[in-house]
Amino acid sequence: MSRTNASPELVDNLVQVSFKVQAILTRIAAAHDLSLIQVRMLGILRDRRPLMQELAAYLGLEKSSLSGLVDRAEQRALVERVPHPDDRRAMLLGITALGQKLVRAVEAEVAGEVGALVAALPKPDRERLTTLLGVVSEA
């Protein structure tokens, strides 16, 4: 037996804001000749050096899909495949200096434009929103 946990209005607002944020991300990525999935990939590689299959899992992609994604990013010198020292089947993925520069530029612009979405809220409201979204984000 399931129960309605949220008003239609809350669901609607979550969906609307989600599309709004995605539109900002997509537009900024495109301005740097990147797709959203490429930005996500670069964002992950900024902090880790995963195997192909690990990155595929993070991104929710099949390994074959990731091969193409990495191919295109590698051709643009944004990422690099590094042979795994202990397993000759495996590849470690790294981000290049150019990739880092790009992802930092994108993230700075995102901070500005997403930040502008909440600029109309007074500070206490922004703090409340931060807390509430934190809970949703952990759900």
Place this chain on the structure above:
Amino acid sequence: MSRTNASPELVDNLVQVSFKVQAILTRIAAAHDLSLIQVRMLGILRDRRPLMQELAAYLGLEKSSLSGLVDRAEQRALVERVPHPDDRRAMLLGITALGQKLVRAVEAEVAGEVGALVAALPKPDRERLTTLLGVVSEA
């Protein structure tokens, strides 16, 4: 001179929740053999009968991209092209009974799963979140 309007944490939470909601939408759409853009199209056609170019504008697509999108949906009998009564160049787009059924099913599931994201919040918090997201949604 620009100023930081939002904490990095708030921006992060907005982006994280946005991806979370999109993942739900994409998964539910896929379970019905639909893409996100097809669901958006059906959602619009539930309330309007636009021209091709009007729908393209709503969705932010080129008219040629929409041709293919409508082709594939029409082949599955989800939408239909209806000749415009007054302009023989133009096409009005409508949703079929099957399309309506599909979009209603998707939206019901979305309400359930997105609703579940906020199920942990007590009701007053959900109401506050609704209001705050309403402001962001209008920004």
Place this chain on the structure above:
DNA sequence: TATTGTTATACTCTATAACTATA
């Protein structure tokens, strides 16, 4: 045998440019 990654293939989604038909 199992695992890591690539390749072959096919489909959706998207854009640009050229085109047709109508206004």
Place this chain on the structure above:
DNA sequence: TATAGTTATAGAGTATAACAATA
């Protein structure tokens, strides 16, 4: 001439299945 829509073409992103190399 201008507008509404389609078609031709190209490329990114995705999946499934078959494959090669290594464990």
